[in-house]
Structures are given as structure tokens and as C-alpha cells.
Amino acid sequence: MSEAKKTIFSGVQPSGKLTLGNYLGAIRNFPILQEEYNCIYCVVDMHAITVRQDPAMLRKQTLEVLAQYIACGLDPEKSTLFIQSHVPAHAELAWVLNCYTMFGEASRMTQFKDKSSKHADNVNVGLFDYPVLMAADILLYQTDMVPVGVDQLQHIELARNIAQRFNGVYSDTFVMPEPYIPKAGAKIMSLADPTRKMSKSDENQNSFVLLMDKPEDIMRKFKRAVTDSDSRIIMSDEKPGVSNLITIYSLATGKSVDEVEKEFAGKGYGEFKPAVGEAVVELLRPIREKTEDLLRNKDYLESVYREGAGKAAYAARKTLDKVYRKVGFVKR
Numbered sequence: 001m002s003e004a005k006k007t008i009f010s011g012v013q014p015s016g017k018l019t020l021g022n023y024l025g026a027i028r029n030f031p032i033l034q035e036e037y038n039c040i041y042c043v044v045d046m047h048a049i050t051v052r053q054d055p056a057m058l059r060k061q062t063l064e065v066l067a068q069y070i071a072c073g074l075d076p077e078k079s080t081l082f083i084q085s086h087v088p089a090h091a092e093l094a095w096v097l098n099c100y101t102m103f104g105e106a107s108r109m110t111q112f113k114d115k116s117s118k119h120a121d122n123v124n125v126g127l128f129d130y131p132v133l134m135a136a137d138i139l140l141y142q143t144d145m146v147p148v149g150v151d152q153l154q155h156i157e158l159a160r161n162i163a164q165r166f167n168g169v170y171s172d173t174f175v176m177p178e179p180y181i182p183k184a185g186a187k188i189m190s191l192a193d194p195t196r197k198m199s200k201s202d203e204n205q206n207s208f209v210l211l212m213d214k215p216e217d218i219m220r221k222f223k224r225a226v227t228d229s230d231s232r233i234i235m236s237d238e239k240p241g242v243s244n245l246i247t248i249y250s251l252a253t254g255k256s257v258d259e260v261e262k263e264f265a266g267k268g269y270g271e272f273k274p275a276v277g278e279a280v281v282e283l284l285r286p287i288r289e290k291t292e293d294l295l296r297n298k299d300y301l302e303s304v305y306r307e308g309a310g311k312a313a314y315a316a317r318k319t320l321d322k323v324y325r326k327v328g329f330v331k332r
């Protein structure tokens with residue numbers, strides 16, 4: 001990792017299959033950034049256990065996310081790819097940062113409120129502490145920019161507040177991270193209810209598209225996507241379903257919103273929805289095929305995550321040593 005380049009950090013939870021929302025909002029941007037920056041991308045398995053996971057599934061999904069990172073264009077020679085639980089400094093820094101996070105500010109996190117209502121039988125302390133662990137993930141690597149979907153903005157703001165507080169008490173220790181939010185695709189909406197975010201934990205299987213979905217499933221989901229009774233294909237706040245489909249089609253084909261509106265002027269949903277489905281099938285086909293190939297080569301995946309953890313641990317240790325010294329821990 002060169003000193004001159006700025007650092008990018010981001011992570012994805014292996015808490016289920018990745019959706020088109022995860023891809024368009026976050027992962028799609030990861031490979032673009034790796035040409036110019038020191039990029040560190042993590043599979044955040046420690047975050048995933050804040051809700052109940054089946055252990056065998058969690059192991060499988062962790063490797064799947066790693067394979068999908070590579071299938072989406074991340075090059076392990078250029079970016080550091082690793083699994084969060086392999087670098088203990090994440091948990092160690094999170095503990096210290098807990099002591100610099102106010103209960104009140106953590107209580108305001110909307111994701112905690114949403115997830116605790118979704119998992120009312122398991123509102124554990126880890127779920128509450130999730131944003132502090134995320135702050136540790138980011139601050140450990142002296143991260144300049146964090147590419148995420150818009151739903152993560154509040155957590156990045158909290159990471160900045162914690163960093164500022166710590167820097168204020170002990171002098172400059174952490175770089176202040178900035179969010180990197182894509183202009184389009186920052187919030188892909190549910191296909192079944194376009195007022196809600198597309199989310200892999202949605203009970204309605206037709207509300208989300210998975211990166212590993214078969215073409216016929218993708219086509220079915222788009223044909224059923226909720227729109228409205230006015231059949232014009234235009235971007236408008238009054239037409240959240242159609243606007244969401246236009247965004248998806250525009251990102252999948254590389255056409256601008258204007259071009260899409262012109263292409264479908266005078267045409268109805270009967271033509272538009274299958275066209276979006278086909279564009280997404282073609283966007284995801286190479287990713288699915290490459291992921292399947294990579295998952296057949298476990299030795300290669302293991303070599304990637306081991307080497308990645310080695311590089312990440314080295315960088316993380318430098319920050320953690322500094323933090324331990326500043327708070328007054330005796331040197332080991």
C-alpha cells in the first residue's frame with residue numbers, strides 16, 4: 001500500500017445473497033476506484049452476526065461475497081481483499097471507540113431502530129454497537145473515502161464525530177473519512193414497494209434481484225415490478241416505481257435518463273419492463289458466471305483472503321498501536 005495514494009475502505013455483510021441494490025449502490029464503484037487509490041475491501045462477517053446467522057451458511061456466504069468482489073472486477077493484486085474477523089484489530093479498536101461514543105448519539109441511528117423492529121426477539125448489544133464497529137473498520141485504515149449507498153451516510157457521520165472527538169482529546173490520530181455516494185443508484189428501491197429500499201432481508205422474494213438470480217427469475221421479477229396506472233415512462237417523484245426502473249435501466253445500459261425517456265416515449269410498460277429485465281440479465285450474467293467459477297476454486301479464494309488479511313493487519317496495527325499509546329496503555 002503506497003503512502004502517496006488516498007485510501008478507500010468499504011465492506012459488505014455476508015448476511016445473505018447480494019442484491020442489485022448492493023451492486024449498483026456500492027460494489028459497482030469499487031473496481032473503478034482501485035486504479036487510483038489504495039483500496040481496502042472487506043467482507044464484514046462480524047457485522048453479520050448482529051442478527052442470527054446459520055454458521056454453515058455464514059461461512060458459505062462469506063466466500064461468496066469474496067468471489068463476487070472479484071467477479072465484479074476487483075483485482076486482488078490491486079486491492080486488499082479480506083475477511084473482517086481475520087484482523088482482530090477491528091474488534092480491538094471498536095472497544096476503545098466505544099468509550100468515545102455517547103449512548104445518546106448511538107441511540108439515534110435509524111438502522112438500529114429499523115433492525116431492532118425487524119428482529120424484535122433479538123435486540124442485542126452488538127446490533128446497537130454496529131456503527132461503532134463500522135467506525136473502527138473505517139478509521140483503522142486512515143480512510144479518506146468510503147464508497148457506500150445512501151443508507152450508510154448516518155453511520156459515516158457518526159464515524160466522523162467519533163474521530164473528531166478522539167482527535168480533539170489526544171491530537172490528530174485519525175484521518176476524517178468522507179462518504180463517496182454515487183450520483184445514480186445510491187438508493188435502489190424495492191420492486192414490490194418502490195417507497196422502500198431494495199433489501200435482501202425483505203420477506204417478499206419478488207422485491208429484490210440477486211446477483212446470482214437465474215435469467216428467468218430476473219425477467220419474472222421485472223415483469224411483476226410495481227409501477228402505476230399512468231403508463232408514461234418518465235422520471236418523476238410521483239412515479240417512484242417507474243423512476244426506479246429507469247435508474248436501473250440507465251445504469252445497466254450506460255444510457256442517460258434522457259435517452260431512456262426518448263427510447264420509450266409513446267411505449268408502455270409491456271415493452272419497458274422486459275427491456276429492463278433483459279438489460280439486468282446481461283449486466284449480471286458475467287458476474288454470476290465468474291462467481292460460479294471462482295467458488296469452484298476454494299484454494300485460490302483462500303490465498304486471496306489470507307494475503308489480504310496479512311496486508312490489512314499490518315496497516316491496522318500501525319493505527320491501533322498509536323491509539324493504545326495515546327489512551328495510556330502500557331506498550332507490549
Ligand code: AQP
Nearest residue numbers: 012013021022025026148149186187188198199200201
Ligand atoms: N437498495 C440499495 N441501494 C443502494 N445501495 C444499497 N446498499 C444496500 N442496499 C442498497 C449498499 O450496499 C452496501 C452493502 O450493504 P450491506 O450488505 O452492508 O448491508 P445493508 O445496507 O444492510 O443491505 P441490505 O440488503 O439492506 O441488508 P439487510 O436486508 O440485511 O438489511 C452498503 O454500502 C449499502 O449502502
